[in-house]
Amino acid sequence: MTIAIGTELPELTIEATPTFVISTALATRDFQDVHHDRDAAVSRGSKDIFVNILTDTGLVQRFVTDWAGPEALVRSIRIRLGVPCYAYDVLTFTGHVTAVDGDDAEIAVTAKGSLGDHVTGTVRVTLPGAGS
Amino acid sequence: MIDVEEAARRIAAKGESRPRLARDPVNQAMVNNWVEALGDANPVYTDPEFAASSVHGGLVAPPAMAQVWSMNGLHGQRAADDPLGAMMSILDEAGYTSVVATNSEQTYHRYLRPGEHVSSSIRLEDVTGPKRTALGEGWFVTTRTTWRVGDEVVAEMVFRVLKFSPAARRETVPDAGAVLRPVISRDTEFFWEGTRKGELRIQRWGDVLRHPPGPLPPDGDLTAEPDYVVAEGTGAVYSYLVHHHPQVPGKKLPFVVALVELAEGVRVLGELVDTDPEDVHIGLPVEVTFLRVDDELTLPAWKVRA
Amino acid sequence: MTLAGRAAIAGIGATEFSKDSGRSELRLAAEAVSAALADAGLTPSDVDGLVTFTMDGNAEIAVARELGIPELTFFSRVHYGGGAAAATVQQAAMAVATGVADVVVAYRAFNERSGHRFGQVSSAAAQQVNTSGVDNGFHYPMGLATPAATVAMVAQRYLHTYGATSEDFGRVAVLDRKHAATNPRAWFHGKPITLEQHQASRWVAEPLHLLDCCQESDGGVALVITSAERARDLAQPPVVVAAAAQGSGPDQYIMTSYYRDDLAALPEMGVVARQLWRQSGLERSDVDVAVLYDHFTPYVLMQLEELGFCGRGEAKDLVASGALELDGSLPLNPHGGQLGEAYIHGMNGIAEGVRQVRGTAVNQVPGARHVLVTAGTGVPTSGLILTAA
Numbered sequence: 001m002t003i004a005i006g007t008e009l010p011e012l013t014i015e016a017t018p019t020f021v022i023s024t025a026l027a028t029r030d031f032q033d034v035h036h037d038r039d040a041a042v043s044r045g046s047k048d049i050f051v052n053i054l055t056d057t058g059l060v061q062r063f064v065t066d067w068a069g070p071e072a073l074v075r076s077i078r079i080r081l082g083v084p085c086y087a088y089d090v091l092t093f094t095g096h097v098t099a100v101d102g103d104d105a106e107i108a109v110t111a112k113g114s115l116g117d118h119v120t121g122t123v124r125v126t127l128p129g130a131g132s
Numbered sequence: 133m134i135d136v137e138e139a140a141r142r143i144a145a146k147g148e149s150r151p152r153l154a155r156d157p158v159n160q161a162m163v164n165n166w167v168e169a170l171g172d173a174n175p176v177y178t179d180p181e182f183a184a185s186s187v188h189g190g191l192v193a194p195p196a197m198a199q200v201w202s203m204n205g206l207h208g209q210r211a212a213d214d215p216l217g218a219m220m221s222i223l224d225e226a227g228y229t230s231v232v233a234t235n236s237e238q239t240y241h242r243y244l245r246p247g248e249h250v251s252s253s254i255r256l257e258d259v260t261g262p263k264r265t266a267l268g269e270g271w272f273v274t275t276r277t278t279w280r281v282g283d284e285v286v287a288e289m290v291f292r293v294l295k296f297s298p299a300a301r302r303e304t305v306p307d308a309g310a311v312l313r314p315v316i317s318r319d320t321e322f323f324w325e326g327t328r329k330g331e332l333r334i335q336r337w338g339d340v341l342r343h344p345p346g347p348l349p350p351d352g353d354l355t356a357e358p359d360y361v362v363a364e365g366t367g368a369v370y371s372y373l374v375h376h377h378p379q380v381p382g383k384k385l386p387f388v389v390a391l392v393e394l395a396e397g398v399r400v401l402g403e404l405v406d407t408d409p410e411d412v413h414i415g416l417p418v419e420v421t422f423l424r425v426d427d428e429l430t431l432p433a434w435k436v437r438a
Numbered sequence: 439m440t441l442a443g444r445a446a447i448a449g450i451g452a453t454e455f456s457k458d459s460g461r462s463e464l465r466l467a468a469e470a471v472s473a474a475l476a477d478a479g480l481t482p483s484d485v486d487g488l489v490t491f492t493m494d495g496n497a498e499i500a501v502a503r504e505l506g507i508p509e510l511t512f513f514s515r516v517h518y519g520g521g522a523a524a525a526t527v528q529q530a531a532m533a534v535a536t537g538v539a540d541v542v543v544a545y546r547a548f549n550e551r552s553g554h555r556f557g558q559v560s561s562a563a564a565q566q567v568n569t570s571g572v573d574n575g576f577h578y579p580m581g582l583a584t585p586a587a588t589v590a591m592v593a594q595r596y597l598h599t600y601g602a603t604s605e606d607f608g609r610v611a612v613l614d615r616k617h618a619a620t621n622p623r624a625w626f627h628g629k630p631i632t633l634e635q636h637q638a639s640r641w642v643a644e645p646l647h648l649l650d651c652c653q654e655s656d657g658g659v660a661l662v663i664t665s666a667e668r669a670r671d672l673a674q675p676p677v678v679v680a681a682a683a684q685g686s687g688p689d690q691y692i693m694t695s696y697y698r699d700d701l702a703a704l705p706e707m708g709v710v711a712r713q714l715w716r717q718s719g720l721e722r723s724d725v726d727v728a729v730l731y732d733h734f735t736p737y738v739l740m741q742l743e744e745l746g747f748c749g750r751g752e753a754k755d756l757v758a759s760g761a762l763e764l765d766g767s768l769p770l771n772p773h774g775g776q777l778g779e780a781y782i783h784g785m786n787g788i789a790e791g792v793r794q795v796r797g798t799a800v801n802q803v804p805g806a807r808h809v810l811v812t813a814g815t816g817v818p819t820s821g822l823i824l825t826a827a
Contacts, residue, residue: 020169027162027169029203047427053233054199055170061196062172070176071187074195078237083328083427115427116329128187312564312583314575343697344576371598371701373590374644375581380559383581386641391591391696399697402580409644414598431579 003105003127009067009095014059016113018087021049028054038087048086056081056119060109063093064123072125075104079121089113095123103127134226136271140219140259149213151251151280154201158193158244166197192243198279198287199238202252215256216275216291223295228262228270235274235292242286250279250286257290270296311382311425319347322360327430332420333360334398343398365420366437367394374409382425388412390434402433411436442717445531446669446676447824449478449662450789455625455780458552459656467496467547468504470658475505478662479673480541487512487542489529491522491783494546501545512539516684518692520731520814521706523784524822528682530663540664546785547658555654559583570692577694586651586734588693589816590643593736596702597645600751604645607735608636609757611649614732614771617764618778621800625653626778650735652776659785661792670827677795680808680825681717685709686818693816704737707744707812710821714810718823722746725823726806727794728768729787732775737815745810764801772801784813791824 014020018038025035030052033040041049057077065072085091091111099106103126111119156162160178167177175182176192183191204210210217220231244250254277261271272294279287316324323345326333335342335358337349342358349356372390379385388404390412404412405421418434425431451473453459453466475481482505488498489512498513512533516522523546530542550556564578565571582588596602615631618624631649639648669676687705689698698705715721722745732738739753747768748756756762762770773779773790780786791809793799799806813820 014171023169027165028197028200029162029205031206053236054196054203057199057236057238058166058170058172058194058196061194062170062174065172065174070174070182073187073243074240076237076239077196078235080235081233086427116325312559312561312578314579315565315567315571316575317569317572320572320575344573371591371595371696373582373587373594373646374641375584375587375590376641376643377648378558378584380581380583381561382579386644387581389577389580389582389587389591391701401577401582401694401696414594429579433580 003097003100005097005100007097009063009107012063012066012093014091014093016051016085016087016089016091018049021051021087024055024058025052028052028058030054046084046086048088050087051085053081056111059091059093059111060119060121060123063095063109064107064125068125068127071128075124075126077121077123079119081119082117083113083115085113085118089115091118098122134222136222136226136259136261139222140256143215143218144256146213146215148253148255148278149211149215151253152202152211153249153251155205156201157249158201158246160191160246162200163193163197163246166194166200188243190245192245195240195243195287196238198240198244199277199289201250202279215254216273219256219259219273220295223271223273228295228297230297231293231295233291233293234272235290237290239288240286244281244286248281250281252277252279265294265296270294311429311431313429320345324429326360326362327422327432328428330422332363332365332400332432334363334394334396336361341396341398343400361396363394363396363420365394367392367418369404369412369414369416369418370399371414372404372412374412390418392418392434400432402431404434404436407436440717441528441531441535441682442680442719443666443678444535445663445679446666446827447527447661447679447788447792448664448669448672448674448676449474449476449480450660450792451475451477452659452782452786452789453547453657455623455655455657455782455786457625457656459549463495463548463553464500464504466549466656466658467501467545467660470547470660471501471505471543471545474543474660474662477674480662482507484541485543486510487530487533487539489514489516489526489542489544491515491519491526491546492517493519493522493783494548496545496547512542518814518817518819520733520783521817521819523731523788523813523820524682524811525684525813525820527661527663527679527788527822528684528820531679531682534663534665540668542663543660544663544785545658545660546783548783549656550781551654551656553656557584557586557651557654573691573694582694584643585693586646587643589734589736590646591696592701592816593645593734596736596740599702600754602739602751602754604647605633605637606739606754606757607645607650608633608647610732610735610738611636611777613757613762614775614777617772617801618774621774621779623800624774624779625655626774646734646736652733652781655780655782657780657782659782659789661785661788666827675796676827677792677824678827679822680720681714681823682820683710683713683717684818684820685713690818695816702740703750704740704744704815706817706819707741707815707821710812710819711745714821714823718825720808720823724808725768725810727772727791727803727809728770729773729791729809729811730770731784731787731812731814732771732777733781733814735777738770741812741815745812764803769803772799772803787811788822791822795824795826
């Protein structure tokens with residue numbers, strides 16, 4: 001794999017169906033009602049149930065390793081949350097390499113939904129053999 | 133009056149909470165649930181043969197699951213010495229009753245393997261505020277969670293939440309639920325997408341700006357395609373009124389509505405906020421600001437240019 | 439072929455004007471239509487056309503059912519609020535001129551004070567799913583959400599451009615209320631105001647005081663239109679429609695045409711005016727009485743300019759000169775206008791025009807032969823010139 005500053009990652013599209021929102025919330029052991037109970041979410045001022053933050057971290061990890069391959073070692077995932085991702089929205093993950101140091105690379109990631117940027121973040125990975 | 137900063141110092145001084153053992157050791161069943169739900173096909177998590185021949189030499193758990201292991205679960209309670217819980221209670225009492233997570237920064241020192249049992253402990257790192265944010269006045273609360281296997285630190289997380297006061301938010305949008313919402317068409321949706329992002333977007337057809345926007349340029353050219361410019365957001369009051377009566381949903385009486393001629397040459401209408409109506413006059417220099425109503429609607433507005 | 443002189447208003451009718459009619463809008467419509475037919479010496483079975491405003495809550499077929507109008511060959515509605523008033527007569531005149539119908543009644547009836555109040559914020563207007571709803575998206579959510587506020591924005595610019603003052607607006611209200619004071623049918627009968635009272639009245643939407651704004655009213659008005667020939671054989675002296683016109687201007691919006699070069703003007707009324715003079719062959723100096731739509735005072739000044747009775751910015755001087763008094767050169771709103779008589783969306787002004795030509799008005803302008811009537815301003819609008827046969 002050749003990487004350089006500016007290398008773009010292939011886009012990842014996630015359809016945040018209610019099933020997706022709920023199954024990921026439960027798989028991350030997040031039982032807050034706003035992630036699985038629409039009535040509760042609405043009564044708390046949200047439009048619908050929405051994706052939880054542990055899932056965001058997981059999706060950012062998946063987006064990067066889908067591209068970097070199974071040998072890549074994820075060192076850190078830093079995310080900043082923007083607008084919510086409600087059920088029925090579609091998230092599009094885009095990213096590009098922002099720094100390369102030997103085998104280590106830093107990738108800037110953005111996940112955009114219909115309301116705007118849902119997550120922006122930075123992932124540091126070690127890519128065995130990338131620096132050679 | 134609660135001294136939030138003093139309370140924060142007191143909680144921070146207690147240091148890290150006692151390590152709390154996760155309910156379950158790292159286990160394949162939960163990993164399988166997680167990769168299934170998130171659609172992560174990386175074989176190092178689920179394919180023993182592949183994993184054995186990989187850089188890991190055996191199955192590992194997804195690093196992003198670090199926090200999953202120590203979640204409290206459906207009926208779980210925060211630990212009594214959890215500093216985040218203590219800080220949230222203080223801020224609730226101080227009137228900052230709503231919470232939204234803003235940042236999560238996880239660092240993974242090594243991958244975890246099935247059978248390892250992690251513990252977590254939390255330290256209050258920082259409480260900053262009160263800050264005026266789009267959601268209202270609030271405090272940013274930063275904690276650091278450390279996950280260990282035995283005494284070995286395996287992962288860390290800096291987690292930041294905004295604990296804010298919806299009452300403060302009402303200063304700009306007194307009754308957000310009552311705000312008359314715009315009907316949005318395909319021709320105008322870019323404008324409202326812009327305001328959500330803090331951009332005042334003006335439709336552009338070649339060299340010609342048009343506001344309010346529509347599906348065709350002024351010359352009616354059916355083959356033309358519009359784009360938009362993000363206005364600098366400065367201009368001067370072209371005309372205005374001071375609304376006194378009757379009540380208008382989402383507004384506090386009296387208020388000023390101004391028709392502003394932008395530097396770019398088009399006129400855009402919005403409330404002129406944080407200004408004594410007596411001080412408003414035609415020609416007054418203003419700049420754009422944005423009134424967030426909720427996730428979907430942000431209104432363009434004006435404030436006097438300093 | 440021209441519309442000029444082809445049709446006539448043969449009957450007028452109205453309910454009382456009140457703040458709480460105590461009956462349904464359909465009942466008001468039926469009473470007004472019935473009164474207009476009686477005035478013309480006609481019966482419901484003579485009617486074959488009905489016209490109203492798109493804003494009217496009474497379907498033509500409902501009015502026909504109530505009154506026993508057996509068949510309709512023509513039914514039509516005109517859009518844009520009060521801008522429809524004179525255009526209902528235009529629709530009717532075109533129908534009778536072309537033989538599409540023989541007797542058409544134009545009507546407007548509402549409980550605009552005791553029922554749905556126009557002066558309040560209308561979320562229905564803000565959220566209609568059509569192009570007007572999309573247009574409204576650029577001002578309702580920002581708080582510009584009442585008719586008075588939409589006018590205030592233009593009025594402020596007018597004051598700035600021409601150096602006029604709130605007192606110049608006030609003189610229009612004082613004049614209307616003076617005329618209403620001697621009109622027993624007027625809500626403000628016996629209640630004239632002074633300029634000081636106008637200035638002291640509370641702000642509604644600065645620069646508009648309460649007394650710059652018309653009242654909200656309950657009531658109904660109907661007008662019977664038939665051919666000029668047939669009108670000659672009916673009960674009343676015919677009042678001929680010498681001209682009837684609609685007008686919409688460049689970059690037109692409903693109450694918020696804020697994006698034109700000149701905000702302090704009403705070009706849609708200019709479109710109407712050009713047609714009225716051309717169609718009727720009359721000149722401004724021929725107009726004996728002007729019934730100008732006066733839901734808000736600033737638009738009366740701007741209409742005088744747009745209609746060519748004075749130059750731009752000179753209306754304040756025209757009003758101050760006394761020319762608009764009953765004994766002046768251009769008597770304005772002898773019935774008291776919508777500021778003084780009632781706000782029936784301009785239809786009561788047309789009825790007043792008919793009375794002036796007939797010579798039966800309570801504040802009659804002696805020898806009035808040609809009356810100019812305009813419809814709602816700030817919106818696509820319409821106008822009439824009514825003359826004696």
